[in-house]
Amino acid sequence: MCGIVGYIGHREAYPIILKGLKRLEYRGYDSAGVALYDGNTINLCKTKGKVEALETKVKTQIATKGTIGIGHTRWATHGVPNDTNSHPHVSNSGNLVIIHNGIIENYESLKKELIKRGYNFASDTDTEVLVNLIEDVQKNQNTKLGKAVQIALNQVIGAYAIAVFDKKKPNEIVTAKLGSPLAIGIGDNEFFIASDASPFIEYTNNAIYLEDEEMAIIRRGKDIKIRKIKNDSIVAPYIQQLQINLEQIEKGGYDHFMLKEIYEQPNAILDTFRGRLLSKDAIIKMAGIEDNMKKFLNAKRIIIVACGTSWHAGLVSEYTFENLTRTPVEVEYASEFRYRNPVINEDDIVIAISQSGETADTLAAIKLAKAKGAFVFGVCNVVGSSIAREAHAGAYTHAGPEIGVASTKAFTTQITVLTLIALRLARAKGTISSTDFRHHLIELELIPEKVKKALQSDAYIKVVSEIYKDSKNVLYLGRGYNFPVALEGALKLKEISYIHAEGYPAAEMKHGPIALIDENMPIVVIATKKGHYEKVVSNIQEIKSRKGKIIGIVTEGDTSVKDLADHVIEVPETLEPLTPLLTTIPLQLLSYHIAVMLNKNVDQPRNLAKSVTVE
Ligand code: G6P
Numbered sequence: 001m002c003g004i005v006g007y008i009g010h011r012e013a014y015p016i017i018l019k020g021l022k023r024l025e026y027r028g029y030d031s032a033g034v035a036l037y038d039g040n041t042i043n044l045c046k047t048k049g050k051v052e053a054l055e056t057k058v059k060t061q062i063a064t065k066g067t068i069g070i071g072h073t074r075w076a077t078h079g080v081p082n083d084t085n086s087h088p089h090v091s092n093s094g095n096l097v098i099i100h101n102g103i104i105e106n107y108e109s110l111k112k113e114l115i116k117r118g119y120n121f122a123s124d125t126d127t128e129v130l131v132n133l134i135e136d137v138q139k140n141q142n143t144k145l146g147k148a149v150q151i152a153l154n155q156v157i158g159a160y161a162i163a164v165f166d167k168k169k170p171n172e173i174v175t176a177k178l179g180s181p182l183a184i185g186i187g188d189n190e191f192f193i194a195s196d197a198s199p200f201i202e203y204t205n206n207a208i209y210l211e212d213e214e215m216a217i218i219r220r221g222k223d224i225k226i227r228k229i230k231n232d233s234i235v236a237p238y239i240q241q242l243q244i245n246l247e248q249i250e251k252g253g254y255d256h257f258m259l260k261e262i263y264e265q266p267n268a269i270l271d272t273f274r275g276r277l278l279s280k281d282a283i284i285k286m287a288g289i290e291d292n293m294k295k296f297l298n299a300k301r302i303i304i305v306a307c308g309t310s311w312h313a314g315l316v317s318e319y320t321f322e323n324l325t326r327t328p329v330e331v332e333y334a335s336e337f338r339y340r341n342p343v344i345n346e347d348d349i350v351i352a353i354s355q356s357g358e359t360a361d362t363l364a365a366i367k368l369a370k371a372k373g374a375f376v377f378g379v380c381n382v383v384g385s386s387i388a389r390e391a392h393a394g395a396y397t398h399a400g401p402e403i404g405v406a407s408t409k410a411f412t413t414q415i416t417v418l419t420l421i422a423l424r425l426a427r428a429k430g431t432i433s434s435t436d437f438r439h440h441l442i443e444l445e446l447i448p449e450k451v452k453k454a455l456q457s458d459a460y461i462k463v464v465s466e467i468y469k470d471s472k473n474v475l476y477l478g479r480g481y482n483f484p485v486a487l488e489g490a491l492k493l494k495e496i497s498y499i500h501a502e503g504y505p506a507a508e509m510k511h512g513p514i515a516l517i518d519e520n521m522p523i524v525v526i527a528t529k530k531g532h533y534e535k536v537v538s539n540i541q542e543i544k545s546r547k548g549k550i551i552g553i554v555t556e557g558d559t560s561v562k563d564l565a566d567h568v569i570e571v572p573e574t575l576e577p578l579t580p581l582l583t584t585i586p587l588q589l590l591s592y593h594i595a596v597m598l599n600k601n602v603d604q605p606r607n608l609a610k611s612v613t614v615e
Helices: 013-023 051-061 107-116 126-141 145-153 257-263 265-273 293-298 308-325 360-371 386-390 409-429 434-455 458-468 480-497 506-511 533-544 560-564 580-597
Strands: 003-008 031-037 042-048 068-074 096-104 158-166 169-178 183-186 191-194 206-209 214-219 224-228 301-306 329-333 348-354 375-380 393-396 473-478 500-505 522-527 549-555 567-571
Touching (some): 003 096, 031 051, 031 096, 042 051, 068 169, 107 126, 145 158, 145 169, 145 214, 145 224, 169 191, 265 409, 301 360, 308 348, 308 409, 360 386, 458 549, 458 567, 458 580, 473 480, 473 506, 500 506, 506 533, 522 580, 533 560, 549 560, 549 580
Parallel strands (some): 301 329, 375 393, 473 500, 522 549
Antiparallel strands (some): 003 191, 096 158, 169 214, 214 224
């Protein structure tokens, strides 16, 4: 998964591409490159490292003139991150230049053929194969670039979002998409190409999102022709008016996107239930549910598929759905589900949870579920994303763009949406009383204010972080609804501070992790009043007698845990199914501060990427 940017128009392309690449670094950041055409030559600059390193290299190595260009920020799949493997890639003749996000799965056999025909390859990438395949078609079949791209792509197996141009025809960029996202911004006599709209939102909010198996031929000063790659049929462009603005995308005064996104949670949760939760009328309105109510009511089982943090949100909602709707729920890692020949019935509902809506394993899992006749419901944050489009119906989380690689507001808004769905279904099924239903709605409406209150512990959490920042291992324990929160807290710490952390159901501690406990082991225990409080307090006692350091996440006013723990962080009281929305907050802040204190790259942790569009 990578970020791609392209420009063709009347302005200098380089500054637009550079800024665009910086905004797309969340998609991958192990190498970067740019290709600009100045009327004579293609000026190419590529480097291992971040876009900043590219910027420095460009200054000393190439001229940046030109009104057509493409750029790339990479997350390596084929070939290690180095200068040569970085994009753009140039064809053997030096005429064609390409950027690519995705994987060409059959690149090895294509490469062998091309080598037989005399082509040389400098890099280990699948992308260099593709650009030479296009060139080969162009030469042998004497076609225009668009046609050559189409013929070449019909030989390709895999996923791609590409942009390619030919220095002999510098008034045209050809783009195509299958599996990876591609947006085209339409300005005044100028066009922008990007993995999402952030690189061009300051120039235009008119955009076309290519569908899978579509290609676009973009001509300077003219129009865009969209065709189906398979059968060459013409597609009428659908131009959308985008509602996002740049400020939403940028850091808004915080040191890191992650911190900004943690603090955005009160509003993000509010946006999630805005217009859906009408507590005065005791109604939940969600079009995706209402339109398919019969399917939901007849469902024998709900299967939740997701990856990473979204999987944790799925685990929380397993408790919520089963408790409120009495429908059996299974939560599956999408990557396991897709390959284990799962039993899927036509009366199953598969809920796919994904912030980005682009996670390859989740997408494949829902394609499998659809093929087996299940009804697929998507819970995504990114509007118009692949999973949102592939699902039969869905509900957006409306959290706004999440840039920090470590997911925060996506998690709490996923839980919010899933709770709304569970409540709506419970009401329809009659598994919740009207009083209880109303009570849940009122409490849910109070959550944004309570999240704000939970955020007020930030300064104290910083103090606690300072004490434990040099730990080698941290254990997170929780029970019931808060067991998945323990998993999520441990994941957050691992992801951004590289400290080993494990989440465990509190009662399972005695079956293994207890052996690790000594005076050097910090243990974060979620021990809110609702749920299995007394049992968790007993677990805390067991830790205490082994001299473990206890950080308790407790309900406001708690005294029992305070007496036992080394530190307590309070969250407001709420109903049990809603506690994860509050207990998550201190865990996010704890991992954030520790990572900052350890001088780690909080928003772009090593080896990770925001959106994993490869399996
Ligand atoms: C990556 C991200 C995680 C995210 C996971 C699933 O690993 O770094 O933060 O939880 O993908 O992504 P999704 O977009 O499907 O929720």
